[in-house]
Amino acid sequence: MSLENFVGFDQNEGMDAASFEKFKEKMKRAAAQIKALRKEEKKRKKKEDELVKILLKFIQTSHKRDLVLVISRALEQNLPANFILAIVLLGNEEIQKEVGEYLMLKLPGHEQPGHEHEPDYEKSLTFFGEDKSLPLKIRIEIDNWIKNLIYQASENPQKLLMYAYDVVEVEKEELDDNDDDEPEFSQFGSEKSTIKKKIISNKLVQLVAHIILDYLKQNNVEEDIVKLKEFSEFLMNGILNKIQEDLSGRQFLGGGSN
Numbered sequence: 001m002s003l004e005n006f007v008g009f010d011q012n013e014g015m016d017a018a019s020f021e022k023f024k025e026k027m028k029r030a031a032a033q034i035k036a037l038r039k040e041e042k043k044r045k046k047k048e049d050e051l052v053k054i055l056l057k058f059i060q061t062s063h064k065r066d067l068v069l070v071i072s073r074a075l076e077q078n079l080p081a082n083f084i085l086a087i088v089l090l091g092n093e094e095i096q097k098e099v100g101e102y103l104m105l106k107l108p109g110h111e112q113p114g115h116e117h118e119p120d121y122e123k124s125l126t127f128f129g130e131d132k133s134l135p136l137k138i139r140i141e142i143d144n145w146i147k148n149l150i151y152q153a154s155e156n157p158q159k160l161l162m163y164a165y166d167v168v169e170v171e172k173e174e175l176d177d178n179d180d181d182e183p184e185f186s187q188f189g190s191e192k193s194t195i196k197k198k199i200i201s202n203k204l205v206q207l208v209a210h211i212i213l214d215y216l217k218q219n220n221v222e223e224d225i226v227k228l229k230e231f232s233e234f235l236m237n238g239i240l241n242k243i244q245e246d247l248s249g250r251q252f253l254g255g256g257s258n
Contacts, residue, residue, distance in 0.1 A: 044156065051081035054098050058088075067092075070210045073203040078163045086152040087208055090145045091215035138219055142212075150239055157243040164240055165198040200236050208232035 055075065059068050067088075074084050085099050153160055172193045209225065209232040216223050 048081050048156075051085055051099065054095070055081055055084060058095060058098075062094075064214075067210060067214065070203070070207045074207045077201055077203045078159075079201075079204060080152075080156045080159050080163075082152050082155055083149070083160055084207070086149050087211055089148070090141070090211050091218050092211075134221065135219070138216075138221065142215075146235065149235075150242065153239050153243045154246065157247045161240065161244060161247070164201055164204055164236070166201050167196050167198055169194045170197050171195075200233050200240070204236055205229055205232045208236060 052075075055071065059071060062068050071084065071088065074087075075081075085095060088095050089099070172195050206229070209228040212228050212232065213223065213225055
């Protein structure tokens with residue numbers, strides 16, 4: 001079938017030769033873009049498979065049973081393997097040796113060309129940045145860990161945003177306590193209406209909190225697990241909001257192009 005028949009019109013009707021040639025060129029560019037996207041997706045899938053293998057190997061061989069449990073739950077959530085591993089990197093040397101080449105860690109003094117002067121928006125997420133009671137080494141390592149989490153989150157943002165949340169039902173008044181004009185009723189009389197709401201996955205929060213707690217213990221620092229869970233939720237919320245903004249910005253720019 002010819003291109004003319006495929007698109008459903010005759011070249012001599014409604015489109016001159018020059019316009020038709022431009023149309024064919026545009027179709028070629030679109031086909032090249034699709035091919036490049038498929039190639040990139042295949043490459044990403046191969047990398048994801050390799051990282052999952054590393055995670056499964058760690059789960060099978062590690063003696064840290066608590067850590068194995070929270071990692072397994074994160075995998076069940078279908079979170080991207082690179083993001084799970086980026087979380088687990090903090091304080092786990094055996095994982096660092098296994099995945100350094102895959103995650104392209106941005107270590108201090110090894111910044112990529114052109115990225116030396118990026119705004120340090122990450123620092124607003126650094127929970128321990130102003131805690132002078134912590135050794136400088138720990139604050140630097142946590143700050144670099146957070147920067148790498150943001151970097152890895154941007155590698156596969158669609159999948160991360162799809163699976164990083166749980167959907168729960170909450171009473172409507174919890175979302176809008178000021179809406180007093182709307183009567184509360186249901187077929188059961190006194191029951192209050194509920195609404196579905198997205199929240200950061202509890203499995204993701206638990207994994208982050210566990211990793212930080214374990215890391216601090218390795219460095220002889222005691223911290224309240226409740227405080228760490230609050231920070232973990234705060235950190236993940238900041239990262240997810242950031243990649244959602246970046247993704248929306250790219251889609252807006254892409255949608256505006258011809």
